[in-house]
Structure formats: structure tokens, C-alpha cells
């Protein structure tokens with residue numbers, strides 16, 4: 001059954017003379033609303049995910065996540081040859097769940113944010129990812145645990161225009177944050193350096209592309225997540241994308257309304273420890289990553305989404 005939460009209802013009810021237009025374009029909002037997690041629904045969801053993760057069907061799918069055309073002819077591909085630097089970096093990236101606790105430096109933070117979603121190029125008029133219609137609907141927030149020059153648990157917004165940080169919360173909210181973003185997969189939460197939260201200001205894209213723009217927004221969030229993961233790896237840092245969080249509680253903490261702007265993707269960043277826990281829940285030695293030697297090894301097998309460790 002469709003569930004429409006208060007903020008969406010208010011928006012629909014307050015649509016005024018543009019009501020028909022706005023109603024037509026709220027499909028993506030209603031979808032988003034119906035896939036949010038709340039404290040109660042999250043419990044059932046987590047149990048379901050854990051249960052499904054153990055099922056024979058999911059295990060079979062995980063062992064063979066490829067489409068197989070058994071009756072088709074095939075054309076052979078050339079052997080790929082020696083990997084270049086980017087290819088080595090791509091190979092070295094792993095989701096890192098074990099961190100050393102060592103701080104991320106101010107310069108590392110600056111480089112990560114700039115090259116993930118800042119303004120780059122000689123005239124600062126390029127962005128590091130492709131964006132449908134060049135509309136750039138995403139925002140980044142930083143919640144530090146151990147970052148040189150930043151306060152633990154404060155909430156910072158990345159001001160991409162000025163390449164600076166806006167201070168959203170000037171008080172330590174870490175205790176609250178760590179319970180509404182599901183960090184249970186991390187070996188020791190206190191040893192991560194920060195969480196970067198990717199949010200979307202949907203209208204920046206949907207005002208042009210309407211409900212279909214919602215797809216473009218999610219695609220761009222994936223680009224940003226991968227950009228940050230590769231950049232982290234190149235600097236000898238580790239990262240882990242997270243699928244599980246309490247949507248509205250996180251919105252409140254970031255001081256956004258959860259409808260016009262909503263969180264999509266928290267990403268843990270930190271300095272990897274010598275061993276890492278892979279997506280299979282098993283400990284592996286870290287693997288030397290491109291550039292910094294920091295990427296981690298793991299037989300990534302999980303889907304995240306916040307279940308307790310081992311249920312990835």
C-alpha cells in the first residue's frame with residue numbers, strides 16, 4: 001500500500017494553482033517516501049535483509065551475478081594487456097571496513113571534496129562528474145570523527161562554489177549520527193575519519209526532466225560515490241558506501257527537509273588498518289592501492305543496507 005508522509009502531503013496540499021502540475025510530478029517523491037526507513041520499519045527491514053541474505057536463492061545469485069546466454073555464439077575479446085594507472089586504481093578499490101583511527105589531513109579532505117564534486121579546471125567551470133543537463137543536483141555534507149582542523153561530530157556542508165565548508169551544526173552530534181547511519185559493518189566505528197553524506201536537491205533536475213529526472217539524480221549519486229571511492233584509494237585512504245540510514249532523522253540532523261532535499265548515500269572515509277573485513281564478513285590483508293597503497297582487499301559480497309556485521 002502506498003504511504004504518503006507528512007512533508008509530501010503538505011507539498012501536494014499546498015500546490016495552489018499549479019496543483020495539477022505538481023501532483024503530476026510527485027511520483028518520484030512518493031516513491032522516495034515509500035522507500036524511507038524509520039526506526040520501526042527499519043527493524044523489520046533489517047531482519048528481512050538478514051534472512052534473505054542467508055537464503056539459497058540469494059547465495060546462488062551472489063555466486064554467479066552474470067547473465068548467461070547459453071545458446072548464443074560468442075565473439076572473443078583481446079586479452080586486456082598491462083593495466084595503466086587508472087586501471088590499477090580501479091582494481092585496487094575495495095570497500096574498507098577496518099580503519100586505523102589516524103586522522104585524514106586537511107589537504108586530503110580538500111582534494112577529496114574538490115575532485116569528487118567541486119569546481120575544477122583552469123577556470124573552475126568544470127565539475128568532476130557528468131550531470132544530466134549539467135544541472136548538478138547533489139550536495140555533500142561532512143561529519144568528521146577524526147579530521148585535522150575539523151570538529152568531531154559537527155556538521156559541515158561542502159560549499160562547492162567557494163570550495164569551503166559551511167558550518168551547519170556547531171556542536172558534537174556524533175553520538176546521535178552514529179546511530180542513525182548504520183555503521184555496524186565497520187570493525188570499530190570510532191576509528192573511521194569521517195562520513196560524507198551525498199544529498200539531492202531533486203528540483204534542480206526534476207524541474208527540467210520531471211519524474212524521469214529522479215533517475216538522473218540517482219545515477220549521478222552513483223558517479224559521485226565511485227569518484228570519492230577511487231580518489232580515497234588514490235590517496236591511500238579507504239572508503240565504504242552505506243545503504244542503511246534512518247532517512248528523516250538524518251535529514252533533521254543535516255538541517256534539510258527530507259523531501260526537496262534528501263540524503264541518498266553516506267560514505268565512510270578513513271585510513272585503512274592492516275587488515276580489512278570484506279563483503280563476505282571475512283578478514284583479509286590490505287592490498288596495495290594505486291598511488292597511496294591504501295586500498296583494501298575483500299571479496300565484496302554484500303549489499304550493505306545496514307544489517308549487523310556479517311549480514312552485508
Ligand SMILES: Cc1cc2nc3c(=O)[nH]c(=O)nc-3n(C[C@H](O)[C@H](O)[C@H](O)COP(=O)(O)O)c2cc1C
Pocket residue numbers: 093094095096097182185186240241242243244278279280298299300301302303304305306307312
Ligand atoms: C549503494 C551501496 C550500498 C552499500 N551499503 C553498504 C553497507 O551498508 N555496509 C557495508 O559494509 N557495505 C556496503 N556496501 C559495499 C558493498 O558491500 C560492496 O561494494 C560489495 O561487497 C563489493 O565489494 P567491494 O566494494 O570491496 O568491491 C554498499 C555498496 C553500495 C554500492
